[in-house]
Amino acid sequence: MANDTNNTSSSVIATETTSASHVIKIDGYTVTKDLMENGEFVSSIPFSVGDFLWNVRYYPNGNCSKNADYLSFSVFLESHWAEDVKAKFSFKLLDTNNKPVRSRNFISNTHNFSRRGSNWGYSRFIKKRDLEQSEHLIDDSFTIRCDLTVMKGFSSKGSHCKPSVEVPAGRLDLHLGNLLSNKKMNGKDVTIYVGKERFRAHKCILAARSSVFRALFFFGAMIAETPRTIEIEDMEAGVFRLLLHFMYNDSLPETWSQDAMMAQHLLVAADWYNVGRLKLICEEKLAKHIDCNMVATTLVLAEQHSCQGLKEACLEFLASPTNLERMMRTDGYKHLKISCPIVLNELIARLLPPNMKAARQIAMDLR
Structure with a gap:
């Protein structure tokens, strides 16, 4: 009598993903809202997820006329080589303990970012009036977190596979x-x-x-x-x-x-x-740890050593009126005025309207 043999095998097909979070603090909410028109936005510094560069766009007066009473946020694909990138994201308002506020937690479906410049987001993240009356706007600032997941493809694993030889990664560095x-x-x-x-x-x-x-x-x-x-x-x-x-x-x-x-x-x-x-590596670390005490000396280094990415991160940080005024009270600001006055001219021209108090003060310092 023949013996029955069980040749059952199994496999799992799974989606491979890469996820990361980017926290954005909106400092100087009122000034930004008053200075910018409906449809205008401010971009975060670029961040990397799934081998692609992204940024978050913040529209303080909404992304179009019908959303003028709301704050709008969107995820923007920056990488020029990108094509048909599938990703999903969420925007979350954070409380004073950096915990998500349940009523302001928006999660998207999977979207196709077809090329560089593609962006998806939430046109009506929160009403400006609701934010202004909430406990989450403190000292004219609030914080959101963007969680981004990029789909990298599919993989399959199964039992009863043929034996294979696994070659370990090289350790020349060791x-x-x-x-x-x-x-x-x-x-x-x-x-x-x-x-x-x-x-x-x-x-x-x-x-x-x-x-x-x-x-x-x-x-x-x-x-x-x-x-x-x-x-x-x-x-x-x-x-x-x-x-x-x-x-x-x-x-x-x-x-x-x-x-x-x-x-x-x-x-x-x-x-x-x-x-x-x-x-x-050093440029990346400094770009992630910019504060009011270090930004002036870091900006000098970025200019003197041709670190364009770090320079952009410093200028973005100083786009906040609060950060700018605090920086101007540091010893590093004196060093910046002496070492790189041209950078201060660029700061005025690129990031600050001419009628702002801080901009006028910098201009006077350069005389």
């Missing part, structure tokens, strides 16, 4: 990092003095990671007598330690001090030695 950290490994052929500290490294790795070191070690008049020692001035040892770690590992250590001041110093070092990816 091996190169060991070359730097393992003191027992020979081969380091250059000594670098920074302040009172000494660092040992490999010329070939530094040259591969930095065009400045490459020129120093292997090109020009120095090629016949490649230096065995280098002294670096105008840089703290802690900053160089992070720079060196990144050149070997292509990442920063998890324990590095992530304060904005260190990120500023590291950005300067990355620019000096032409370590482009590290410069962008």
Whole structure:
């Protein structure tokens, strides 16, 4: 008698998605509402979800004439290479504890963002009168959160699949990092003095990671007598330690001090030695941690080191009258006036109407 064999198999088809949230604080609600016309908007800084760049558009007097009594918000696709991107989103008004207000929690269906410039949103997010009478407008400001989910495609998984060989991800960064950290490994052929500290490294790795070191070690008049020692001035040892770690590992250590001041110093070092990816990492971090005390010095750095994205983020932050006036009371503002007066002219021209008090004060300072 034949034996029955159960050959049942199963599979799961699932949608692959990527999600992220972007919090937007509207500071200076009344001023923005009074200055902008119906249909005019202010954009948030760009943020990345699903390998695409997006921003949120805020219409303080509605996106069209029939919505003039409302606040409108929309999600805007910025990436020029985008085509037929499917995404869904929500806009949520946040309370003083940054928790969503239940009555102002709008969730969309899935929309097709067919190309760059596509945008979807909520034309009647909240009546201006309702917001003004609510407890959520504090010191003329309120906060919303945009949750965005991008559909990346479909995947299937099943049982009784044929055995496969899984190749692990390469760990070249780990091996190169060991070359730097393992003191027992020979081969380091250059000594670098920074302040009172000494660092040992490999010329070939530094040259591969930095065009400045490459020129120093292997090109020009120095090629016949490649230096065995280098002294670096105008840089703290802690900053160089992070720079060196990144050149070997292509990442920063998890324990590095992530304060904005260190990120500023590291950005300067990355620019000096032409370590482009590290410069962008620092630029991104600073753009996410802009405040009134640091924005002036960060704006100077952005201008002096050609960080256009960071510069735009600073200018967007200073579009708030409250932020601008607070910045003008800091020591960094004095540094900004002396170092980059042209940026202040740009700030007046691009972001502030000529009749505003702060704009007039900056113009007087530049005389």
